[in-house]
Amino acid sequence: MAKKITLRHIATHLGVAISTVSKALKDSDEISAETKKRILAYVEEVHYTPNRLAVNLQKQRTMTIGVIVPELVHHFFTKVISGVENRASQYGYHIVISLSKDNWETERQITEMLSNGYIDGLLVSLAKETAEKADFRHFTNLMSRKFPLVFFDRFPPGIPVDKVIIDDVEGGYQATRHLIAKDARRIAILTTPKHISVGFDRERGYRKALAEAGISIDESLIIRIDERQSIPAQIARLFSQKAYYPDAVFAVNEQYASLALKQAKLLDLRVPEDLKLVGFTDGVISKAMSPSLTTIAQHGFEMGERAMEILMDRIENKDMFDKQIISIIPTNLIEREST
Amino acid sequence: MAKKITLRHIATHLGVAISTVSKALKDSDEISAETKKRILAYVEEVHYTPNRLAVNLQKQRTMTIGVIVPELVHHFFTKVISGVENRASQYGYHIVISLSKDNWETERQITEMLSNGYIDGLLVSLAKETAEKADFRHFTNLMSRKFPLVFFDRFPPGIPVDKVIIDDVEGGYQATRHLIAKDARRIAILTTPKHISVGFDRERGYRKALAEAGISIDESLIIRIDERQSIPAQIARLFSQKAYYPDAVFAVNEQYASLALKQAKLLDLRVPEDLKLVGFTDGVISKAMSPSLTTIAQHGFEMGERAMEILMDRIENKDMFDKQIISIIPTNLIEREST
DNA sequence: TTGAAAGCGCTAACAA
DNA sequence: TTGTTAGCGCTTTCAA
Numbered sequence: 141m142a143k144k145i146t147l148r149h150i151a152t153h154l155g156v157a158i159s160t161v162s163k164a165l166k167d168s169d170e171i172s173a174e175t176k177k178r179i180l181a182y183v184e185e186v187h188y189t190p191n192r193l194a195v196n197l198q199k200q201r202t203m204t205i206g207v208i209v210p211e212l213v214h215h216f217f218t219k220v221i222s223g224v225e226n227r228a229s230q231y232g233y234h235i236v237i238s239l240s241k242d243n244w245e246t247e248r249q250i251t252e253m254l255s256n257g258y259i260d261g262l263l264v265s266l267a268k269e270t271a272e273k274a275d276f277r278h279f280t281n282l283m284s285r286k287f288p289l290v291f292f293d294r295f296p297p298g299i300p301v302d303k304v305i306i307d308d309v310e311g312g313y314q315a316t317r318h319l320i321a322k323d324a325r326r327i328a329i330l331t332t333p334k335h336i337s338v339g340f341d342r343e344r345g346y347r348k349a350l351a352e353a354g355i356s357i358d359e360s361l362i363i364r365i366d367e368r369q370s371i372p373a374q375i376a377r378l379f380s381q382k383a384y385y386p387d388a389v390f391a392v393n394e395q396y397a398s399l400a401l402k403q404a405k406l407l408d409l410r411v412p413e414d415l416k417l418v419g420f421t422d423g424v425i426s427k428a429m430s431p432s433l434t435t436i437a438q439h440g441f442e443m444g445e446r447a448m449e450i451l452m453d454r455i456e457n458k459d460m461f462d463k464q465i466i467s468i469i470p471t472n473l474i475e476r477e478s479t
Numbered sequence: 480m481a482k483k484i485t486l487r488h489i490a491t492h493l494g495v496a497i498s499t500v501s502k503a504l505k506d507s508d509e510i511s512a513e514t515k516k517r518i519l520a521y522v523e524e525v526h527y528t529p530n531r532l533a534v535n536l537q538k539q540r541t542m543t544i545g546v547i548v549p550e551l552v553h554h555f556f557t558k559v560i561s562g563v564e565n566r567a568s569q570y571g572y573h574i575v576i577s578l579s580k581d582n583w584e585t586e587r588q589i590t591e592m593l594s595n596g597y598i599d600g601l602l603v604s605l606a607k608e609t610a611e612k613a614d615f616r617h618f619t620n621l622m623s624r625k626f627p628l629v630f631f632d633r634f635p636p637g638i639p640v641d642k643v644i645i646d647d648v649e650g651g652y653q654a655t656r657h658l659i660a661k662d663a664r665r666i667a668i669l670t671t672p673k674h675i676s677v678g679f680d681r682e683r684g685y686r687k688a689l690a691e692a693g694i695s696i697d698e699s700l701i702i703r704i705d706e707r708q709s710i711p712a713q714i715a716r717l718f719s720q721k722a723y724y725p726d727a728v729f730a731v732n733e734q735y736a737s738l739a740l741k742q743a744k745l746l747d748l749r750v751p752e753d754l755k756l757v758g759f760t761d762g763v764i765s766k767a768m769s770p771s772l773t774t775i776a777q778h779g780f781e782m783g784e785r786a787m788e789i790l791m792d793r794i795e796n797k798d799m800f801d802k803q804i805i806s807i808i809p810t811n812l813i814e815r816e817s818t
Numbered sequence: 819t820t821g822a823a824a825g826c827g828c829t830a831a832c833a834a
Numbered sequence: 835t836t837g838t839t840a841g842c843g844c845t846t847t848c849a850a
Binding site: 144146147148158159162163166190191193194195196197198199 | 826827828829830
């Protein structure tokens with residue numbers, strides 16, 4: 141890689157001081173029109189662009205914010221990112237995205253790298269492994285130096301972080317209520333292990349709705365998917381005995397929902413006649429499938445916007461407010477063909 | 480935001496020189512065990528982490544590479560990114576992703592920012608607007624200073640850039656051949672405007688297959704979607720007169736394919752009996768839909784891996800080879816229910 | 819074994 | 835109007 145052109149190079153080439161070049165590039169009126177012209181002409185000729193590292197190191201400000209997500213294949217995260225990007229660009233900020241791959245060590249490294257000069261603020265959705273380990277030091281360190289940090293969707297429990305989340309309990313409740321209203325009585329849930337808060341909360345909503353309706357909980361209808369094993373096989377367990385088939389399934393994410401639908405087709409169950417299905421997602425799959433899926437909308441875009449707004453407040457108000465901010469994005473049910 | 484701890488702070492606090500602290504942190508054997516212990520203890524206590532901006536400015540190396548994509552909602556790009564990330568982490572590199580939003584100015588700004596110190600190499604899929612404007616100066620500048628730069632999928636035509644692409648002509652050819660083999664004769668294509676090379680090349684493959692089969696081209700069956708207008712309305716034009724319905728549709732991306740399927744259902748056409756459908760994608764939608772879609776697989780993950788490999792060669796071999804590298808990822812047809 | 823000092827590329831206060 | 839200089843926080847060579 142050829143050496144980059146620097147201010148020094150330009151200055152010596154033109155026989156002026158570095159600061160003169162720097163000022164000329166900023167169109168400072170300290171510099172004469174003629175000198176400016178000479179400098180600009182040469183700068184143009186050699187395609188000079190300033191070293192951002194040096195600029196940012198000097199200014200202690202980067203005008204970029206970082207977003208860490210577990211992965212990108214979940215459409216939901218890409219929606220959140222769109223929302224973040226949308227607000228960020230309104231504020232004149234750029235964003236850079238990094239992936240934790242749901243991995244603690246990766247998340248730690250990226251967090252440390254980005255937060256040490258690369259960015260002015262950080263938006264994070266917690267890695268699964270971090271939730272399991274419950275080791276949040278890389279974040280508490282940031283918090284203790286008041287680095288602007290906002291979580292979205294997945295967050296470290298038990299510490300007072302700023303976050304924007306959806307009301308997962310309410311979402312689970314809405315989904316289950318809907319199924320009950322459609323006369324389902326044996327309602328299964330496909331959920332995550334308990335340490336994933338979003339899954340667990342949706343399950344709480346599910347339990348609440350059943351309890352309210354006076355339907356007793358059948359633990360055999362609660363499937364906690366272990367993603368390290370075959371997901372279809374785990375779903376199939378719901379349908380091991382015909383007499384005990386559920387008449388409805390609430391899946392806490394789009395993937396489980398689409399796999400459940402596939403399973404239903406395999407067994408020649410008609411949806412929604414024999415089996416009603418509700419998913420939980422912002423994704424395109426739900427709309428595209430047939431029958432299209434009734435889902436709880438997560439409003440990822442709005443979540444991203446809101447997260448960026450809170451982060452912006454933190455960046456600008458420095459440490460004026462020390463109060464934790466929790467923003468809850470409402471969910472709502474979108475009824476489609478699967479119920 | 481509280482001031483960050485620096486080496487200077489640690490040094491003055493412990494009454495040693497900055498360089499001593501720096502060396503101690505690197506476990507240099509120039510420093511006595513005892514001094515190291517004192518320093519490490521304090522560093523631990525105050526949670527010191529080095530300023531990456533300063534480190535990278537000094538080292539002129541960042542161990543991170545940048546990826547610029549138009550957007551994330553296309554599942555294809557997220558697959559490519561997974562591939563990039565996979566290889567990058569094997570090489571010990573981190574990645575940061577930025578979005579051009581298919582916008583020239585945004586792409587220019589991000590490219591300039593990232594390439595000026597933030598990253599050691601850049602992977603880009605060209606913004607649509609950049610393709611239209613055909614203004615590639617932000618990239619030719621990088622090339623003239625031999626900055627490691629590799630394009631994937633979408634690239635600037637007419638300049639000798641390193642790139643990894645799929646054989647779009649071949650893909651279009653495979654898709655169309657398949658439809659012909661299934662006895663389709665009035666085969667429509669839903670493609671992009673001509674300046675989008677991927678769409679145009681797929682169309683060339685389509686024309687080639689038709690020509691070979693001795694089927695004359697009916698221009699009314701070629702729909703170039705203008706995304707600024709309603710896409711469903713444009714697709715609907717194919718079905719304006721019953722006597723002239725196509726018997727097959729080749730859609731150059733997943734979105735057009737799923738919308739075509741929706742249109743078919745609206746008109747009560749049976750797929751594949753009345754209308755056969757082939758898409759072009761890596762996405763999950765094709766699999767999840769019913770009928771599931773026959774598609775040309777793009778192998779995004781492999782594309783990402785390959786792009787990263789080439790970039791790595793460029794980073795490491797400096798400017799030993801000046802030859803342009805073009806890597807072509809083969810496509811293949813995956814037959815599903817829609818044909 | 820430790821420290822001083824130059825320098826990475828830039829900005830900005832201050833001098834000339 | 836232009837130039838000098840002191841940093842931003844770090845690494846690394848050379849002296850002590």
